[in-house]
Amino acid sequence: MNRPLRRALRRDPYQLVRLAGWSVAESAPSLVIGLAIARAIDEGFGAGRPGTGFAWLALLGGAWLLAAVGARQVVLAVAAIVEPFREELLAHVVDDALRHSAASGRGPGAGAVARSNLQVELARDAFASVITVVRSFAFTVVSVALGLAALVPQVLVLVLPPFVAGLVVFLLSLRALARRQREFILADERTATALAGMVGGLRDITACRAERRMADEVGLRVAEQAGAARSLARVTALRTVSLAVGGRLPILLILAGTPWLIGEGAGAGVILGALAYVTQSLAPALGNLVEGLGINGVRLRVALDRLLRDGEPPARAGARVAAVTGDGGAELRGVTFAYGPHAEPVIDGLDLSVAEGEHIAVVGPSGIGKSTLAALLTGLLRPASGRIEVCGVPADRLDPAGRVLIPQEAYVFRGSLWENLVYLAGDASPEAVGEAVAEIGLTGLVTRLGGLSAEVRSDLLSPADRQLIALARAYLAPARLVVLDEATCHLDPVAEARAEDAFARRGGTLIVIAHRLTSALRARRILVMDGTSVRLGTHEEMLATSPLYADLAGRWDPSSAQELVP
Template sequence: MNPPNGHAGHAGHAGNRPLRRALRRDPYQLVRLAGWSVAETAPSLVIGLAIARAIDDGFGAGRPATGFAWLALLGGAWLLAAVGARQVVMAVASIVEPFREELLAHVVDDALRHSVMSGRGPGAAAVARSNLQVELARDAFASVITVVRSFAFTVVSVVLGLATLVPEVLVLVLPPFVAGLVVFLLSLRALARRQRDFILADERTAEALATMVGGLRDITACRAEERVADDVGRRVAEQARAARSLARVTALRTLSLAVGGWLPVLLVLAGTPWLVSGGAGAGVILGALAYVTQSLTPALGNLVEGLGINGVRLRVALGRLLRDGDPPVRALGRVAARDGDGGAGAAELRGVTFAYGPHAEPVIDGLDLSIPEGDHIAVVGPSGIGKSTLAALLTGVLAPGSGRVLVRGVPADRLAPADRVLIPQEAYVFRGSLLENLTYLADASREAVDEAVDAVGLANLVARLGGHSAEIDSGMLSPAERQLVALARAYLAPARLVILDEATCHLDPAAEARAEEAFARRGGTLLVIAHRLSSALRARRVLVMDGTSVRLGTHEEMLASSPLYADLAGQWAPSSAQELVP
């Protein structure tokens, strides 16, 4: 789903703000950069003039001393340029490093905020963004500053040098140069869009392949090989289309360089008789060619290469860091609700659409769903279909692209943390006492804690650890034990809406049943992202997400109306406790 144009424009402006702040943070550094840039581009100003005068006024006129003097002037310009280049690097670093620190602070704050809201530690995606994409953005920004600055000062120097040497040649050089530059600048927006599309397509392909490999057993058990193969094939085909589209736009860079960089050389050569008739000597012609071939054409080439690659990378990296969030969850299809209960309830979704990124396919599309107070719903469906996305929307961790998500009449993202609790698959346990972990979300009495421990089946772990005051950390507990601690913590919380997002996947079937039945007795509204079909059998109703529709009803109703659910139920036997596709 593509966002409205206004939204895309707003996002683009948001991505430009850190760049503007970086450039305006210290005006002295910009002045310093400009001064040393003049020194660095000194050879571009004198190269043609020095060659012309060395030939026409020096060697060609029988005055070698004059010729060597002009060449010495050119050599001095190169020495000055070497000093200027070193200072330019330092000036660029003084602008770029604060930009990097600002980006890194934003990413860390964002990762911590999502960690606190979701109850899980910062994931690999957040770490990758802080370590890779921030560095990519920093390096790309430095390259863009260097290239654009060098281009601007070189062009000004060449124009001044040509105007001093032979003004008539500007008629031959400037029109094609400007035309090539315009062609390139007009292609930049399309190039950035195609580059972004290719990166997102590549990520979706990698995500689909990783999910497929990790779920081979469940895919085979559910006889979903054909459907998963079709989905992965679509991702590969999308990436191939994105690559071809990017290649077509990239070809414009070659065209712009040919028109703006090399066509002026041909025009100067073709216009030599005209220039000679106007009094230009051989040295002047060679000097003009030196200005074009040694300064103007390389400057345009560096701009095309720098902006075409690093400029696009900078734009994409900033978009990923500042707007897109975590990598997308794989979607197997578009979701549209076909069932729902009217009236206000514990939670309600009205026309909700959500996609991971402005160009990504919607994971949730036009969903209308009402969950009454006290309901117990199990959510089932293939991996990546949007079950965890639905949970994140209901808890306010994610905001819908369109539509509204209400919990007890309040927008989910404005809901007080105490009004809902989400337990993810990887339960979070912090270093401290067991009692501190259990009462983190509630000021509970010892009697209430004992009741929660017994209800979810945590008593054996409490006894093994030596009581509630035992010091624990994540590393000393197994995944199943961490899940039991998190379940007891949620049981004690005052929240009326509890969402278990595969929060019992590490428990055996009996322990899972005990925990879910405890929450059902606890009261409030319970939403279970089902790991085993037995969770659906214990629920009052079942929400089936199959990639083309959403169906809500009892176990018997879903058997009659949902082919996917009937297929899952047909492959399941209570004695084997076979798992659903997670």
């Protein structure tokens, strides 16, 4: 998480030198304010020499003018550091959203939009604030310490211990602040996602009379966000304690220690100068640090954690999925799903176990729920009841790298053929790509296009060409579960058999929403969905137990490769 920050700070060393130099100029008043006040009173006005007093005040005024020039240059130097950081973050988020979208087969969603807009800008602004306040704090503290030492060294004993104590209290609270801030940001993103889904489906919600249910769901998200905000507010109360100890207690100690300081030779001007150092420089610096790190520093950490860890690209997450989840098996227990609260269930009480490495074909009439089952297995839909586990974790929480779904309409993006093939496996070797091309039967298309480096355009490819490219892309992916939802419907029977056999040899779990009966014959087991029941078994078992399957098999004509859809 800290890597982007280090890169941003090291990208242009000149900007750091420039920032440090102008920071010295900006902190000039912190160095001279107490000294100038003390000398103006003790050596000027108090001694009957107003000229000397005005001269010291003029020196303080010059320091403020120098600080104004320095402040302007500091803003420019900070911007030169922060803007490239923002561009790097934005590029990462956009790439991450596209990878997840390609892997899952669905759009980026409101969460990705929130990351690319709100959270990137939040991280940029927070980073700029952190640089500004930390730099200002460091230079101010050094300047005040030097000024107090030059004015009256004994006062350091009254100022530094409580100041350090207040600083320590604040720094110790940062971890809790970060945790509460993360909870608040995640709650905010869930609320945005719920609202976007509700707004996008208003017509369907009204048609299904699901207004109350949707209001309850969105209201729950809003309540969660409100609770997270209250929890965050309670933790931020520690900032008041740190400010009281570090910024206000030194003032009381100076006032209480005035007799001792006078006994050490300090005059009225010195006491006022010491108070000026604390009230005008040290306490505001601590307040700015607490405000900057306590809010913007924590926001920066949480935003980076959300952007760089939660949005990990799927091609890089394959190893993590394999390490955490193991094989590509699937387990469904009591799964029920309906498109709306008053609609008849498309899938009702389904129990299904798919072992790692198994090859299953799903057959049934059009509209019976085969694509719904595919969407449930890949986490695109959530069941109304029951549980679905894929690779040992809930299907909707599985890393996109753990599974691939290819729908009937294959997606090919503008770019080279190589880029299309390795999109889900960025580290694929030329040998692996060549193997995928040969196994899937893409060699003729590669030759026709002019090689793997040739630019492809989806609108200039046939539906069969697009399906072959999508199949080869899925073949190269690290996913242990592959679901083909009529993904070969535009291929001829020979090309379809070649592609399905390639996935069967590839390893992992293969589920094919069958378009032709030949797909079912190639599978190890067949899942028949007929609207009233679901049966699973071999070809011979289905012929004996499923009237629908027996009817489909009886009407199948191998010479014409008749489709399964009645």
